[in-house]
Each structure stands twice: as structure tokens, then as C-alpha cells.
Amino acid sequence: MTSPPLRKDAARNWERIVAVARDLVDQGAALQLNDVARRAGVGVATVYRHFATPEALLETVATPCLEDLAAHGEQAVADPDPWRALTGFLSRVVEAQLTDAALPPVAAAAEDALPRTTRLKTSLASSGTTLLERARDAGAVRPGLAAADLVPLMCGIAHAVAVHGGTAGDRIDTGRRYLATLLDGMRAAPSRTT
Numbered sequence: 001m002t003s004p005p006l007r008k009d010a011a012r013n014w015e016r017i018v019a020v021a022r023d024l025v026d027q028g029a030a031l032q033l034n035d036v037a038r039r040a041g042v043g044v045a046t047v048y049r050h051f052a053t054p055e056a057l058l059e060t061v062a063t064p065c066l067e068d069l070a071a072h073g074e075q076a077v078a079d080p081d082p083w084r085a086l087t088g089f090l091s092r093v094v095e096a097q098l099t100d101a102a103l104p105p106v107a108a109a110a111e112d113a114l115p116r117t118t119r120l121k122t123s124l125a126s127s128g129t130t131l132l133e134r135a136r137d138a139g140a141v142r143p144g145l146a147a148a149d150l151v152p153l154m155c156g157i158a159h160a161v162a163v164h165g166g167t168a169g170d171r172i173d174t175g176r177r178y179l180a181t182l183l184d185g186m187r188a189a190p191s192r193t194t
Contacts, residue, residue: 014050015024016040021057031057056113062102066120069096073127082134086141087183089131090154091176093124097158098165098175104158107151125151142188153182 020040021031031054037047072092076166079085097103112118129147135142157178165174 010050013040013042013046016042017047017050017057021061022102025058025061028101030054033057043145054107055109059106059112059114059117061151062106062125063116063120065096065100065103066106066117066124069093070120070123073074073124073131077127077130082131082138083187084183086131086135089127090150090183091179093154094157094175094179095172098161101161104155104162108155139188141186145186157182177181 006166017036018023018038023114024031024039031152033047033051033054034044036057037044040047047057069092071157073089076085076089076092079088080143088155103113106112107121128150132141132145132147132150135141136145149173161171161175165171
């Protein structure tokens with residue numbers, strides 16, 4: 001069931017609120033709905049009518065990135081090369097966490113404010129699980145790695161880059177280097193013949 005379309009003025013207010021929230025998130029500021037209302041030039045009740053909590057607003061800001069990742073996950077599952085599919089997907093996840101400040105807190109949250117967020121995170125987890133299982137079945141990944149390990153590992157890389165990644169220009173390169181090291185550790189050891 002979809003909601004009815006917003007009136008033009010309500011849609012403009014929604015867009016303004018989300019744009020202000022995006023700017024605040026990108027600046028590293030906490031989302032406070034009263035502050036968002038003031039900066040967006042709308043009443044506090046207007047913000048609360050659209051977003052009941054700061055978490056709901058943050059998830060809305062993160063939604064385009066989550067949608068892009070979910071679509072990429074579906075494409076990766078269609079890739080016939082299990083290792084390439086898994087590494088490409090994980091690379092995209094790490095890059096997204098490093099370039100969209102809204103994604104890490106939403107990805108790490110134990111509970112979601114919006115059903116759409118839950119569906120997108122479930123889709124990402126499903127893609128990750130499928131890709132890992134395919135790579136494991138192909139003998140490309142160590143057998144002990146569990147699908148539940150993927151999110152903490154990707155969040156760990158994003159956190160490490162945030163703490164030690166250097167300048168904004170270096171962050172992607174640092175993230176790729178950390179991911180390459182992780183992938184080397186995930187890769188199944190070649191079988192030895194004696």
C-alpha cells in the first residue's frame with residue numbers, strides 16, 4: 001500500500017527538510033528536529049508531521065544510498081564469477097560508507113524507524129549472504145566466514161578509515177587498501193599438493 005501523493009506545498013517542505021538534514025549530516029552535526037525546522041524555514045510541527053523522530057529523518061537521508069546498494073547487490077548476485085561478485089559488492093558497500101555520512105549510523109542501528117529501511121537492509125543482507133555462500137561453495141572464501149560477519153567487518157573498515165584515513169581525498173584509497181587486506185584474509189588458501 002502506497003501513501004497518497006503530497007500536496008505541492010507539503011512536498012516542497014519535505015524536500016527542504018530532507019535537504020537541510022542532508023547538509024547537517026554531511027557536516028557531521030547531530031539531527032535535532034527543532035534545529036532542522038529552523039534551518040528549513042518551516043514550523044516544528046511540519047517537521048514532526050513528516051518525520052516522527054530524528055532516526056526517521058536520518059534513514060530518509062540514507063535511503064537513496066541504500067537503494068543504490070540494494071540494486072548493486074541484485075546485479076552482483078547475477079554476476080557468474082562468485083569472487084568478483086562478492087568483492088565488487090563489498091567494495092561498493094565500503095565506498096558508500098565512506099562517502100555518505102548517513103549510511104554508517106543507519107547500517108549499524110539495531111532497530112529501524114522506517115519499514116523501508118528494514119526492507120532495504122534486509123535486501124542488502126540477503127545479497128551479501130548469497131554472494132558469500134556462492135564464493136564459499138566455489139572454494140574462493142575460507143569456510144569459517146559467516147554472513148553475519150560481513151556487516152561488522154564493513155563497519156569496522158569504515159570506522160578505521162574515519163579514525164585513521166587521513167584527508168577526505170585519501171579516505172577512499174585508504175578504504176580500498178583496508179578492504180583489499182581484509183579480502184586477502186578472507187580468500188581460501190590454495191590447496192597444496194604434496
